[in-house]
Amino acid sequence: MAIESVLNPVGMAKKLSIPQLQKAIQDGTVPPYVGIPILQEKVNMEQRMRRSEEHTSELQSRETIS
Secondary structure (H helix, E strand, O other): OOHHHHHOHHHHHHHOOHHHHHHHHHHOOOOHHHHHHHHHHHHHHHHHHHHHHHHHHHHHHHHHHO
């Protein structure tokens, strides 16, 4: 484990992708009290982005039809 991850586990956890963060929590590389809230935040952000993209493409298809 790098010294920066020991000193700043939040910063390290925020840099990881969702699958990487899940593995780091399972492996104990990132403490659960740090990783789980960040994981929830990342999952929620991904869901919001996906809904936004779906909404945008729906609006674009409506404009094409009109």
